[in-house]
Amino acid sequence: MYLYGTISDVVELTPSVRLYEIKLYERISASPGQFLMLWVPRIGEIPLSIANLEDRGLWLIIAKKGRVTTFIHENFDRGTRVFLRGPLGRGFSVKKEFRKCLLVAGGYGLAPLYFLARQLKDCGITCDALLGFKSVREMFFVDEFKGVCTNVYVSTDDGSYGFKGLVTDLLDTSVTLEAYDAVYTSGKELMMLEVVNRCSRRGIRVEASLERLIKCGVGICGLCSLDPLGLRVCKDGPIFTGEVLLKLRDFGRYWRDEHGRKKSIEER
Amino acid sequence: MYLYGTISDVVELTPSVRLYEIKLYERISASPGQFLMLWVPRIGEIPLSIANLEDRGLWLIIAKKGRVTTFIHENFDRGTRVFLRGPLGRGFSVKKEFRKCLLVAGGYGLAPLYFLARQLKDCGITCDALLGFKSVREMFFVDEFKGVCTNVYVSTDDGSYGFKGLVTDLLDTSVTLEAYDAVYTSGKELMMLEVVNRCSRRGIRVEASLERLIKCGVGICGLCSLDPLGLRVCKDGPIFTGEVLLKLRDFGRYWRDEHGRKKSIEER
Amino acid sequence: MVNLSVNLEINLAGIRLRNPIVLASGILGVSMSLLKRVEQAGAGAVTTKTITLNPRQGYANPVFVDLEYGFLNAMGLPNPGVDYFVREFFEGCERLNIPLIVSIGGGSAEEFYEICARICKCPMDAVELNLSCPHAKGYGLEVGADPQHVYDIVRRVRKCFSNKPIFVKLSATVPSIVEVAEAALKAGASGFVAINTVRAIAIDIYAKKPILSNVYGGLSGPAIKPIAVRVVYELYENFKNVPIIGVGGVDSWETAVEFLLAGARAVGIGSAVVRRDLEIFNEILEGLKRYLEVEGYDRVSDIVGLAHEVV
Amino acid sequence: MVNLSVNLEINLAGIRLRNPIVLASGILGVSMSLLKRVEQAGAGAVTTKTITLNPRQGYANPVFVDLEYGFLNAMGLPNPGVDYFVREFFEGCERLNIPLIVSIGGGSAEEFYEICARICKCPMDAVELNLSCPHAKGYGLEVGADPQHVYDIVRRVRKCFSNKPIFVKLSATVPSIVEVAEAALKAGASGFVAINTVRAIAIDIYAKKPILSNVYGGLSGPAIKPIAVRVVYELYENFKNVPIIGVGGVDSWETAVEFLLAGARAVGIGSAVVRRDLEIFNEILEGLKRYLEVEGYDRVSDIVGLAHEVV
Numbered sequence A, B: 001m002y003l004y005g006t007i008s009d010v011v012e013l014t015p016s017v018r019l020y021e022i023k024l025y026e027r028i029s030a031s032p033g034q035f036l037m038l039w040v041p042r043i044g045e046i047p048l049s050i051a052n053l054e055d056r057g058l059w060l061i062i063a064k065k066g067r068v069t070t071f072i073h074e075n076f077d078r079g080t081r082v083f084l085r086g087p088l089g090r091g092f093s094v095k096k097e098f099r100k101c102l103l104v105a106g107g108y109g110l111a112p113l114y115f116l117a118r119q120l121k122d123c124g125i126t127c128d129a130l131l132g133f134k135s136v137r138e139m140f141f142v143d144e145f146k147g148v149c150t151n152v153y154v155s156t157d158d159g160s161y162g163f164k165g166l167v168t169d170l171l172d173t174s175v176t177l178e179a180y181d182a183v184y185t186s187g188k189e190l191m192m193l194e195v196v197n198r199c200s201r202r203g204i205r206v207e208a209s210l211e212r213l214i215k216c217g218v219g220i221c222g223l224c225s226l227d228p229l230g231l232r233v234c235k236d237g238p239i240f241t242g243e244v245l246l247k248l249r250d251f252g253r254y255w256r257d258e259h260g261r262k263k264s265i266e267e268r
Numbered sequence C, D: 001m002v003n004l005s006v007n008l009e010i011n012l013a014g015i016r017l018r019n020p021i022v023l024a025s026g027i028l029g030v031s032m033s034l035l036k037r038v039e040q041a042g043a044g045a046v047t048t049k050t051i052t053l054n055p056r057q058g059y060a061n062p063v064f065v066d067l068e069y070g071f072l073n074a075m076g077l078p079n080p081g082v083d084y085f086v087r088e089f090f091e092g093c094e095r096l097n098i099p100l101i102v103s104i105g106g107g108s109a110e111e112f113y114e115i116c117a118r119i120c121k122c123p124m125d126a127v128e129l130n131l132s133c134p135h136a137k138g139y140g141l142e143v144g145a146d147p148q149h150v151y152d153i154v155r156r157v158r159k160c161f162s163n164k165p166i167f168v169k170l171s172a173t174v175p176s177i178v179e180v181a182e183a184a185l186k187a188g189a190s191g192f193v194a195i196n197t198v199r200a201i202a203i204d205i206y207a208k209k210p211i212l213s214n215v216y217g218g219l220s221g222p223a224i225k226p227i228a229v230r231v232v233y234e235l236y237e238n239f240k241n242v243p244i245i246g247v248g249g250v251d252s253w254e255t256a257v258e259f260l261l262a263g264a265r266a267v268g269i270g271s272a273v274v275r276r277d278l279e280i281f282n283e284i285l286e287g288l289k290r291y292l293e294v295e296g297y298d299r300v301s302d303i304v305g306l307a308h309e310v311v
C-alpha cells in the first residue's frame, strides 16, 4: 500500500526548515512538481513536494508549520521509517526546445524548483533562479541552486542578505523576463500571482505550483478544487500554467477549508 | 470471468455422442488430459476433457448422460455461445525420449486421448490405439485416430465391429505391452484398473484419466479427493500415474457422492 | 461506429436521464464547477456530497487508502452545512443541464427534516438520504440499520418533498436488506441507491497501526462489486418496479452492464475516478452502446433486470 | 536462513498450536486424508467442513466462481451428516498430530445440541459453530444475525462441551458485530472465528444470468480482507482477552501479519488454496518468521493486537 523508505540523513537548513534525505525501499520515477503524501502513523498525513529524486534517494524539505510538521521535526531522525503515497499530481512541463528558464521561489517553494533545476540542467537547459526569504536566518539551499543554475539572485524581506525586498521586486530589477523561454514559480500564492501577472502581460510562458488542502490526494473528494473550472490541485495540478491560472477566480483569492467553505487566501 | 466461445459445428458421432466444434473468443493453451468446466446458464456446469485444441478451435465430445448433457444435446447448435472455465487440472506427462506409446480408450474416454495422440504425433512419437465400444452403433472417431496413430485396433462388446470383447481382452491379444514406452488410458474406471494392473505387473509406465464428481474444479472443496493420499482429481489429476493409482484405495472401488459419502464405484 | 439508434435514456422515478451513468455521492460533488465538469464528461445525472445540517470538518488525514482491490475512505462527511451549500450551489450563476440529486445526512428524522426544509425550494431534481455511511458516528448506517428509524426519517422527509423523488441509500451491512427497504418504501421512498461503502480497516504491517485517522473506514471499488450486485439483485427481486441506482465497484462498461442486468435502472460511479478520472463516463457509455448493439437491444431500459428472467 | 529462536507457537483458548496458521472450514476438510496433507503442508490446526445433523447434498453446479479480486461460492453445505462423519473421521486409523476443530451447523439450538451430543466424545480439540454461512437457507447467518438466537445456541452447545473450546464463526454482515459477539460470550463461547464469506452475486453479462445455481453465494478472497480485518479489530477492541481466528482473504504472509496485528491469535486460510495450493502454508510461515526476526520479535504472540497500542 505504501512506498517505504528510511531516513538516511537530516539536515537543519534553518531553525524551522529541514532537509530529510530518504532511502526508498524501491525505485520510483517522478517528475519535478509532483508531490508525495507523507504518512506519520497516528499523527497525520501531509503533502510534500519532491525536492530531489535520484535512484532510490529522495529529498524532502519540510518547514515546521503545525501539528504534523512539528511532530516530524521533533521525532524524525536518521533511521526513522517513512511511509509515502505517490508520486501524485502533474509536474512542470518542459519543452525540448527550451534553452533558458527562470525559477522564482520563496520559502519551502524552493523544493520542487530545485528538483526541476537539476532536471533542466540534465537536459542541457540553462536556468537562473530568484530566491526569496524573510531573512538570512531563513535562507537555505542557495549553494545548491548555484550548483545547478547559471545566475542565482537572492532577496530577503529585511535585507539581511542580498536584495532587500520581495522576490517580485527582485524580479523587476534583476532580470529581463523576455530572455526566458519559460518561468516556473513556487512559493506564497500572492507572490506567484504577481509573477504570473508579470509573465502573462509580456506573453511569457509561466507555470506555478499551487497549494490547497489535500485530503484524498487522488482527485476524488474534490476538496482541493479551484473555481470556476473545477480543477483539482492534487490531480489536475499542483502545477498549472499561467493561462489556466488567470481563468481561475480562486487563484490568489480563495481556498477551501476542511468543511469545504471558501476562505480568503489571506486567512490561510 | 468465463472463457467464451461459439459453436461452429456439431457432429453427431453416435446416437448419444456428439462432437462440438467451438471457436473460442481468445487463444488459450492446454495440455492433453486437462479439462474444462462447461457452464450452461441456469442448467448446470460439467467437466469435459479437451478433445482437441488448435489455435482458437476447441473440440468437446459430449456423451448424453443425464440432465445437463441431455440439455446440451437438445439445445446446443451452430452459433450457440458457450461459457467455459479452465483449462483445469494436470494433463498427461510425456517425455521427450519416448518413441512409441499405446492409447487404450473406451467411450468418451477417447476425447483426451485423441488430443494426446495429435500432440504425440507432432512430437514425432508414434502411437497405437486400442478403442473399445459397446457396439458398432456406439463407435466413433476411429478414422480420426487412424489419421494420427500407426495401428488402431477396435473392439466391440457385441462383436458388431472388430474384435469381440472388452478392450482389455483386445489389449491381451493384439499388442505386446513391452513394445511401448508408455501407456495412456481413459474410459471406465474398472477398465483402466485392468490396464494399470497389466502395465504395472510388467513395469510399464502408465497413466490414466480419472473421473469423480467435480464441484469447485479448483482443488478447494475436496469433494473429488481420493483416499488415502487425499489427491484431488480436479487439481492433482485428473491424470495420475499407475504408481500413484495403485496406492489409492479408492481407485476402481469408491467415489464420493454429492454429500461426500463414499459409494462403491459400481453404484455410479 | 456508434449506432445512433441505441437509446440510452432512462426514466428514474420520473426524472429523465440522458443516460444511466450517475456520479455517486461524495465523489467530486463539493462544488458546482466540478459537477459541471462531470456533466461535460458525459454523466446522466450527478449527486452532491452528503450535506448535513451543521458544518462538519471531517476527519484528519489520512482519509483515503488505495488498496490493491479497492479503496478505503473515512472522509468523515466534511461539508459546509446546508445553508452554506444552498448559497454556493444555487445562488451562483452556474446551472447544470442534467438532473441534480442532493445527498443529505443526519442523526435523526428531525435533522433530516430541517435540511429538507432548507433545500426543498432549490432547483434540484431528487434527494438522496444517506442512511448508510459506515464510519460517521451517529450518522449513516448507525441510523440506517434499523427499519423503524428508516421509516421515521423517510416519512419526515416525504412531508417536505411532496412531489420530488426520494432515494434511500442503503448499506449492504444489514442481515436483511429487504426489511430496511420495505420500511423505506412504506414511508414513501421513491427508489434506492445501493450500496454505500462497507465498513473496513487497513493496517500497515510496518507501521503496525491502522492507516486511517478514524481507524474505521468504508471499502469501495472492485472488491465490493459482487456485494453491491447482490443487493441490487435482491432489491429488484423483491420490489420489481422500484428504481434502483446501483453503486459499488463500477469501473468499466462490463460492470455497469452487470448492474443493469441485476436490476439497476442507473449506475453510480464512485472510486473508479481514481484510476480512470473523468474519462470513465465516456468509456462506459461507449462500451454500453456497443454492447446493446451487439446483443441486439434498442434501449438500455430493455436490459434492466434481465438476469431475473427465468429462461 | 530462519532464526530458530523465533517462536511461532500460540495458545488458542487452551489449545497449543505449533503455529497460528489454521485451515478454514469448508476448505479441503471433507476427509482425514486431505487434512493429513494440510498437516504435512505445515498448518498449525485444521477445521473440518461444516457438518450438519442430516446429510446435505449441497447445491448443483456451478458452485464456484473465480472473480478477479476474490471468489464466490455456494456449495450449499454439502456433507454426509454427523453420523457418517463420526464414522469416517474417527473410526479410521489415521490420526492428526495437530489440533482438529470440528465445524458444525444447524437451524436451531436443538439441532446444534444433537450434533454436539454425537461428537463430544470424539478425539477433537474444539468445536466451531457456523453461525454465518450467507447462502444456506435456514442455516448460518439466518440464525447467526440475531443475538438472542446466538445466545441460545451457544448455551445449548456449552451444555455438551463442558471443557472444550467453542468458537463462534461470525459474519461481517450485521450492523453491530459487538452485540452478537457479546451474546456468544455471555453464553459461554471461548473465542471467535471471523469472518465467513459475504453474501454476493456474480452475473455473466453475455449469459445475462447469475452464475451460481443458487444465485446467491459468499464472497471470499482478497476482496473481503479489509472487512475481515475490521471485524477482528473491532472484536479485539471490545474483548481483548478472547482469542480470535482471523479469516478472510489471507493469501500471503503480509495479510497474515495484518490479521495478527489487528488482534487475531490465529489466521485461517481459505480460498488462497485456489491460487497457491498447499504451498501457501509454508510460504506464510517462512514470511512470518522473517518478519518477526527483522522487526525484532521473539514470539508471534508478541504482535497479536499490536495495532491497538496507542503509541
Ligand SMILES: Cc1cc2nc3c(=O)[nH]c(=O)nc-3n(C[C@H](O)[C@H](O)[C@H](O)COP(=O)(O)OP(=O)(O)OC[C@H]3O[C@@H](n4cnc5c(N)ncnc54)[C@H](O)[C@@H]3O)c2cc1C
Residues within 6 Å of the ligand: A035, A044, A045, A046, A047, A048, A049, A050, A061, A062, A063, A064, A065, A066, A067, A068, A069, A070, A108, A111, A112, A210, A211, A212, A213, A214, A215, A238, A268, C061
Ligand atoms: C502540493 C503541495 C506541496 C507541498 N510541499 C511542501 C514542501 O515541500 N515542504 C513543506 O514544508 N510543505 C509543503 N507543503 C505544505 C505542507 O503540506 C503543510 O505545511 C503541512 O501539511 C502542514 O501540516 P501541519 O500538520 O504541520 O499543519 P497544520 O497544523 O495541520 O496546519 C497548518 C496549515 O498547514 C496547511 N495544511 C495542513 N494540512 C494540509 C494538507 N493536508 N494539505 C495542504 N496543506 C495543509 C494549511 O495551510 C494549514 O492551515 C505542500 C503542500 C502542497 C499542497
Ligand SMILES: Cc1cc2nc3c(=O)[nH]c(=O)nc-3n(C[C@H](O)[C@H](O)[C@H](O)COP(=O)(O)OP(=O)(O)OC[C@H]3O[C@@H](n4cnc5c(N)ncnc54)[C@H](O)[C@@H]3O)c2cc1C
Residues within 6 Å of the ligand: B035, B044, B045, B046, B047, B048, B049, B050, B061, B062, B063, B064, B065, B066, B067, B068, B069, B070, B108, B111, B112, B210, B211, B212, B213, B214, B215, B238, B268, D061
Ligand atoms: C475430468 C473429467 C472429464 C470428463 N470428460 C468428459 C468428456 O470429455 N465427455 C463426456 O461426455 N463426459 C465427460 N466427463 C463426464 C461428464 O462430466 C458427465 O457425464 C456429466 O457431468 C454428466 O452430467 P449430466 O448432468 O448430464 O448428468 P447427471 O444427470 O447430473 O448425472 C449423471 C452422472 O454423471 C456424472 N456426473 C454428473 N455431474 C458430474 C460432475 N460435476 N462431475 C463429474 N461427473 C458428473 C455422475 O456419474 C452422475 O451420476 C468427464 C468427467 C470428468 C470428471
Ligand SMILES: Cc1cc2nc3c(=O)[nH]c(=O)nc-3n(C[C@H](O)[C@H](O)[C@H](O)COP(=O)(O)O)c2cc1C
Residues within 6 Å of the ligand: A216, A220, A221, C024, C025, C026, C027, C049, C050, C071, C073, C075, C077, C103, C130, C133, C169, C195, C196, C197, C219, C220, C221, C222, C224, C247, C248, C249, C250, C268, C269, C270, C271, C272
Ligand atoms: C472518497 C469517498 C467519499 C464518499 N462520500 C460519500 C458521501 O458523502 N455520501 C455517500 O452517500 N456516499 C459517499 N461515498 C460512497 C460512494 O458514493 C459509493 O457508494 C461507494 O464509494 C461505492 O461505490 P464505488 O465502489 O464506485 O466507489 C464516498 C465514497 C468515497 C470513495
Ligand SMILES: Cc1cc2nc3c(=O)[nH]c(=O)nc-3n(C[C@H](O)[C@H](O)[C@H](O)COP(=O)(O)O)c2cc1C
Residues within 6 Å of the ligand: B216, B220, B221, D024, D025, D026, D027, D049, D050, D071, D073, D075, D077, D103, D130, D133, D169, D195, D196, D197, D219, D220, D221, D222, D224, D247, D248, D249, D250, D268, D269, D270, D271, D272
Ligand atoms: C469453497 C468454500 C467452502 C466453504 N465452506 C464453508 C463451510 O462449510 N463452513 C464455514 O464455516 N465456512 C465455509 N467457507 C468459508 C471459509 O471458511 C472462510 O470463512 C471464507 O472463505 C473467507 O476466507 P478466505 O477469503 O480465506 O477464503 C467456505 C469457503 C469456500 C471458499
Ligand code: FES
Residues within 6 Å of the ligand: A213, A214, A215, A216, A217, A218, A219, A220, A221, A222, A223, A224, A225, A232, A233, A234, A235
Ligand atoms: S484532495 Fe481530494 S480531490 Fe484533491
Ligand code: FES
Residues within 6 Å of the ligand: B213, B214, B215, B216, B217, B218, B219, B220, B221, B222, B223, B224, B225, B232, B233, B234, B235
Ligand atoms: S472438485 Fe473441489 S477439490 Fe476437486
